[in-house]
Amino acid sequence: MKIESGCSRQIILYDTTLRDGAQREGLSLSVQDKLQIAKLLDRLGIPFIEGGWPGANPKDVQFFWQLQEEPLTQAELVAFCSTRKPGRTAAEDPMLQAILAAGTRYVTVFGKSWDLHVTQGLGTTLAENLAMIRDTITYLGSRQRRVIYDAEHWFDAYRHNPDYALQTLVAAAEAGAEWLVLCDTNGGSLPHEIAEITAAVLAQSHHLRHLPLGIHTHNDSGTAVANALAAVQAGVLMVQGTINGYGERCGNADLCSVIPNLQLKLGYRCLPEEKLRQLTEVSRAVSEVVNLAPDDHAPFVGRSAFAHKGGIHVSAVQKNPLTYEHIAPEQVGNRRRVVVSEQAGLSNILSKLAGLGIHLDKSDPQVRSILERLKALELEGYQFEVAEASFELLVRGLLGQRSHPFEVLSFNVSTTTRSDWSSRNWDPSSGEADVQSLAAVKIAVQRQTRVCAAEGNGPVAALDGALRQALQEFYPQIEQIHLSDYKVRILDGQAGTSAKTRVLVEFSDGHQRWTTVGVSPNIIEASCRALVEGLEYSLLAPSSPLSTAASIPWLRP
DSSP: OOOOTTOOOBOEEEEOTTTTGGGSTTOOOOHHHHHHHHHHHHHHTOSEEEEEOBTTBHHHHHHHHHHHHSOOSSOEEEEEEEOOOTTSOGGGOHHHHHHHHTOOSEEEEEEEOOHHIIIIIIOSOHHHHHHHHHHHHHHHHHTTOEEEEEEETHHHHHHHOHHHHHHHHHHHHHHTOSEEEEEETTOOOOHHHHHHHHHHHHTTGGGGTTOOEEEEEBOTTSOHHHHHHHHHHHTOOEEEEBGGGOOSTTOBOBHHHHHHIIIIISOOBOSOHHHHTTHHHHHHHHHHHHTOOOOTTOTTTSTTTTEEOSHHHHHHHHHOGGGTOSSOGGGGTOOOEEOOSTTOOHHHHHHHHHHTTOOOOTTOHHHHHHHHHHHHHHHHTOOTTTOHHHHHHHHHHHTTOOOOSOEEEEEEEEEEEOSOTTSTTOOGGGOOOOEEEEEEEEEEETTEEEEEEEEESSHHHHHHHHHHHHHHTTOGGGGGOEEEEEEEEESOGGGGGGOOEEEEEEEEOSSOEEEEEEEESSHHHHHHHHHHHHHHHHHHOTTOTTOOTTTSOOOOO
16 A cells, blocks of 8 residues: 555654653753753644653653643643553553553553563563553543554564564554554664555554554664655554654654655645744754754754755856755755855855855955965865854955954963872773863953953863953853864874864854864864854854844944
8 A cells, every 4th residue: 555645644743752762872851851842842833742651750750740730732742651560450550540640631552562572571471461452541541541552563573473463453442542653663674664564554454443553663774764754655644753863772763854755755744834944943952952962964954954065066056956955945944055165166155155245256356365265274174164153254354354352362271180090090980080170361352451260170161261251241141152062183193192183163052053163283272263263253243143243243345
């Protein structure tokens, strides 16, 4: 069974970022984080938002309680749990009492589909597992809960024992589930297998009370998005996934790719057009909340998704974006970017300047001068294709349009150890080596001089603190800026400890990000250059909400 592209069938979106996504290694969400993400998803128009497993931990209990006081505007909040334990009734299982206390209309129950998991994981019989599924769903239904049934390890189960796997779905359907969701829990299936097995289930629809199907895929084979699309084309009506593909191991199906592929490529309805245009914003906002740097190369929503670097590409895109873009970036709330590098041509430079509000003719010698200066600096080790803030400052300076809000006259950084970190008894995993850095800076700002010092757990942190102390008296808005990423690369490793170093520093004000670059044989000097330019850009760039451009304007041509 295959649904042809171009249909306008509605696909129901089910987000599990707050539960399955939170299982990603290194990702930890506070209650406030979960509330913030839930509200972002609600505004985006996601119909179902899985909040977690009430009773599994105090954090999830508090989250559900708080949303009872401040409900979402349109989305259904969903509690998640397993079937009851073997050897007891659902009414006797305290786990289900916590689920009821969460107060949600919908509950997603997952149960075992694979006989291997039943006998070896649960340590019970196949018949008891079917009873657990029936009893749990029936009990929740008797308490006015609507049930979505997640068939865990469904595709592995069907491959090994299709008859029993189908019996588990029949048990859920007869007990009163409203949705049956097929889960590729191990993430080992490929799209053709997903399509074939989903079609086989749909062929048994009369045994399943014609309930609608859903799909839940993991990315262990790198095919989670493709598997979700294959399932939809085979006939499922619900897609479960996470924002940015967060999830355990290799992650879940990324809704930021699933949604535009379904809606813009295959013709299904997922979100209203005006909501789809918020997708990039939501993707980046969720990244900010979970404190993970956004994937610049993510499809659709990444900063590089519509970036053009080669001169021939840029020239063609300026004539017709269809030459090198599969969709208009505005459809998902992204934007086109022209990247400048040693491979840049005049078309790149002109396009980039136009984006900065600088309109020069191709024959203007200043354009050639900018290109030559750019290539000379990249020969020294600078990299401007990611450090767009440094590129803008460079261009403004070459065109005489750069007003310096402050100037670093000198700086000094020292690091002191107050314990024998080289001792055999020191455990590096403890993170307790008594090392402290001290930085002092002397700056000139608004015809005044300031000298400030600050400590930090490293030289860059100390330097950043000293600069902020010196500047905050004059520019208090600088407190809103924080460093979101710091990268160091050795450019000529054969030179040993005297090698030239490139430092990239990414800044954020909570609304946007910008990156600056510094290059020097001295890593501290390279870091200082990148820090200074990042702070300067936040004060001068016309696009920055923290800009002091009203009092220190860019000079316009």
